[in-house]
Amino acid sequence: MIKYNFKFVTIFFILILSFKPLQSAEMVDPIKVNWSFKGLTGTFDRASLQRGFQVYKEVCASCHSMQYLSYRNLGEPGGPEFSEQEVKAIAASFEIEDGPDSQGEMFTRPGRPSDKFKNPYPNVQAAAAANGGAYPPDMSVLVKARKGGANYIYSVLVGYEDPPSGVVLDDGVYYNKYMVGNKIKMPNNLSDGLVEYADGTISTVDQMARDVTTFLAWAAEPELEERHKTGVKVIIYLILLTILVYLSMKKIWSRIDTEI
Amino acid sequence: MSDHEYTPKSKAGKWLNDRLPLLTLGAHLTDYPTPKNLNYWWTFGGILTFCLITQIVTGIVLAMHYVAHADLAFASVEHIMRDVNYGWLIRYIHSNGASMFFLAVYIHIFRSLFYGSYKSPREVIWILGLMIYLLMMAAAFMGYVLPWGQMSFWGATVITNLFSAIPLVGDSITTWLWGAYSVDNPTLNRFFSLHYLIPFLILGLVVLHIWALHVPGNNNPVGIDIKKPSKDTVPFHPYITIKDAFALLVFMIIFAGFVFFTPNVLGHSDNYIPANPLVTPAHIVPEWYLLPFYAILRSVPDKLGGVILMFSAIFILFVLPWLDTSKVRSAVFRPIYRQFFWILVIDVLMLGYVGAMPAEGVYLVLARVGTIYYFLHFIVVMPVVGFLEKTEPIPMSISEPVLSGGAQPSTARKVDDKV
Numbered sequence: 001m002i003k004y005n006f007k008f009v010t011i012f013f014i015l016i017l018s019f020k021p022l023q024s025a026e027m028v029d030p031i032k033v034n035w036s037f038k039g040l041t042g043t044f045d046r047a048s049l050q051r052g053f054q055v056y057k058e059v060c061a062s063c064h065s066m067q068y069l070s071y072r073n074l075g076e077p078g079g080p081e082f083s084e085q086e087v088k089a090i091a092a093s094f095e096i097e098d099g100p101d102s103q104g105e106m107f108t109r110p111g112r113p114s115d116k117f118k119n120p121y122p123n124v125q126a127a128a129a130a131n132g133g134a135y136p137p138d139m140s141v142l143v144k145a146r147k148g149g150a151n152y153i154y155s156v157l158v159g160y161e162d163p164p165s166g167v168v169l170d171d172g173v174y175y176n177k178y179m180v181g182n183k184i185k186m187p188n189n190l191s192d193g194l195v196e197y198a199d200g201t202i203s204t205v206d207q208m209a210r211d212v213t214t215f216l217a218w219a220a221e222p223e224l225e226e227r228h229k230t231g232v233k234v235i236i237y238l239i240l241l242t243i244l245v246y247l248s249m250k251k252i253w254s255r256i257d258t259e260i
Numbered sequence: 261m262s263d264h265e266y267t268p269k270s271k272a273g274k275w276l277n278d279r280l281p282l283l284t285l286g287a288h289l290t291d292y293p294t295p296k297n298l299n300y301w302w303t304f305g306g307i308l309t310f311c312l313i314t315q316i317v318t319g320i321v322l323a324m325h326y327v328a329h330a331d332l333a334f335a336s337v338e339h340i341m342r343d344v345n346y347g348w349l350i351r352y353i354h355s356n357g358a359s360m361f362f363l364a365v366y367i368h369i370f371r372s373l374f375y376g377s378y379k380s381p382r383e384v385i386w387i388l389g390l391m392i393y394l395l396m397m398a399a400a401f402m403g404y405v406l407p408w409g410q411m412s413f414w415g416a417t418v419i420t421n422l423f424s425a426i427p428l429v430g431d432s433i434t435t436w437l438w439g440a441y442s443v444d445n446p447t448l449n450r451f452f453s454l455h456y457l458i459p460f461l462i463l464g465l466v467v468l469h470i471w472a473l474h475v476p477g478n479n480n481p482v483g484i485d486i487k488k489p490s491k492d493t494v495p496f497h498p499y500i501t502i503k504d505a506f507a508l509l510v511f512m513i514i515f516a517g518f519v520f521f522t523p524n525v526l527g528h529s530d531n532y533i534p535a536n537p538l539v540t541p542a543h544i545v546p547e548w549y550l551l552p553f554y555a556i557l558r559s560v561p562d563k564l565g566g567v568i569l570m571f572s573a574i575f576i577l578f579v580l581p582w583l584d585t586s587k588v589r590s591a592v593f594r595p596i597y598r599q600f601f602w603i604l605v606i607d608v609l610m611l612g613y614v615g616a617m618p619a620e621g622v623y624l625v626l627a628r629v630g631t632i633y634y635f636l637h638f639i640v641v642m643p644v645v646g647f648l649e650k651t652e653p654i655p656m657s658i659s660e661p662v663l664s665g666g667a668q669p670s671t672a673r674k675v676d677d678k679v
Contacts, residue, residue: 149529223342226522228521
């Protein structure tokens with residue numbers, strides 16, 4: 001009797017687990033992209049990272065900060081790996097506020113690789129005020145800060161649509177198929193041919209969305225490649241050690257008559 | 261407890277041992293007679309010790325770089341992730357380590373429930389263990405607040421607000437806990453202080469937990485008292501140490517899998533958004549290991565009632581040794597209790613699942629059913645089954661296949677005859 005109850009409870013439990021949460025019915029699952037950085041040995045596509053940085057610099061950076069990144073990161077292993085000269089040139093193309101000098105005055109100077117990415121706005125309030133009250137989020141860890149990660153960011157970038165009939169949008173609000181709640185204050189900033197890629201790649205909306213998402217994924221997890229590489233080594237080491245310890249255990253326990 | 265005489269061989273050893281019997285302690289720990297039939301569920305004590313040490317060591321390093329200030333905490337965590345040498349590794353070990361710690365402690369607790377390890381004469385070990393578990397929850401909760409992300413802030417707000425349910429003085433107590441009129445910089449500061457303190461309290465309790473264990477010795481899958489040392493026991497070293505090492509390594513492979521390949525899967529993505537007191541997340545959920553209690557809390561429409569029920573869910577475990585009326589320890593010989601044990605496991609898993617879901621519709625119903633069953637299990641099932649159940653015959657010792665009378669002498673004799 002109780003055994004049957006047990007089975008019944010198990011089946012009941014599996015049924016519950018197979019229920020999809022109610023509120024997700026309205027939401028569209030993000031597009032699944034086969035990113036090169038997925039999987040146990042995933043790495044970033046170097047060229048895509050460099051193009052993605054170009055999209056960020058030319059399109060996103062006018063509103064979105066990336067305050068936890070430094071220009072030097074662009075030349076570090078596992079990232080876009082720009083050359084030392086390129087990193088210096090990129091940094092120098094920004095005017096960075098420094099100071100105070102010996103007179104107590106703030107001054108600007110060309111950026112150095114050690115500088116943090118320049119913020120487009122002096123503070124959050126200024127950023128919000130310039131964008132219809134919606135603060136463009138800092139993009140340093142954006143991919144980790146959104147459910148769905150890179151797939152979600154990419155989907156939002158290519159998810160702009162005309163609103164379905166019946167949906168009334170306020171001024172400065174746009175319809176996006178994948179955005180939570182479908183309403184987004186960021187306009188569709190990508191259009192075919194918008195960026196002239198340095199490497200000659202054709203800049204379709206899809207290409208730019210992929211590249212900039214790859215760049216953001218790296219920005220959020222600059223350690224990803226090293227993490228994957230180290231992880232494979234650590235796990236192989238642990239498995240070998242486990243086998244050795246298992247054999248030692250068998251040997252030691254063979255001294256007595258108990259099975260292990 | 262092995263009351264063997266130990267004399268160090270070297271002169272220096274003898275000198276030290278006469279003044280502080282460390283070597284005697286070492287000899288006791290090495291020779292400690294352990295039941296030889298312990299299965300792999302018994303390896304989680306060693307695994308938990310490893311988890312605690314890992315958390316303390318990684319935590320001390322993280323504290324060297326972390327800044328406990330509302331304006332700087334989030335940035336300092338990013339600094340650890342990006343600029344500190346192997347900071348990402350240390351932080352991911354620490355954050356996933358908390359989850360692995362709880363995974364291990366839940367297995368450890370349910371092992372105790374299955375094999376009756378909380379029963380006489382091991383009640384004090386059980387109670388010390390529960391105190392460790394309570395402190396672990398406090399430490400984990402406060403640790404989750406430290407990165408000062410959205411879930412940190414709102415989780416802290418929800419949990420500290422529970423105290424405001426206390427009649428009359430609730431609001432004052434909450435303000436006192438916060439050190440402010442909302443969760444703010446003083447709250448973060450004291451949480452960091454306590455988060456650093458609690459692991460050392462846990463360490464102290466672990467010493468007592470092991471000390472209390474070494475008085476009656478280990479329970480075992482058969483659940484019978486055994487003579488120590490005897491044919492039924494093996495010395496702790498090398499038999500148990502090597503087995504614990506093997507189990508620990510398997511555990512470490514899983515641990516490393518999380519750290520290196522899905523380091524954020526057990527966390528919530530909202531915690532990578534800096535704390536914002538003006539924006540409430542759509543769903544505030546605690547870490548997975550607290551979800552069953554969160555489900556119990558939300559299953560009650562009344563705030564105070566929910567808080568009382570949630571704390572009762574933990575504190576009822578403290579009186580478990582006296583709620584269980586069965587004379588037999590191990591569920592191996594308790595056919596009825598065994599079934600109820602698995603129903604409890606499923607019930608707790610279900611509570612954990614609905615704890616992560618919005619408290620509405622079918623989830624609320626399930627949370628209520630699950631909560632009622634949870635308490636029924638301890639208040640009704642444990643005492644009643646203990647009285648009514650016909651237990652199966654119990655062996656006299658681990659190594660001898662002779663069965664005692666137990667609760668069913670006739671069956672026992674039949675098996676006896678075959679032998």
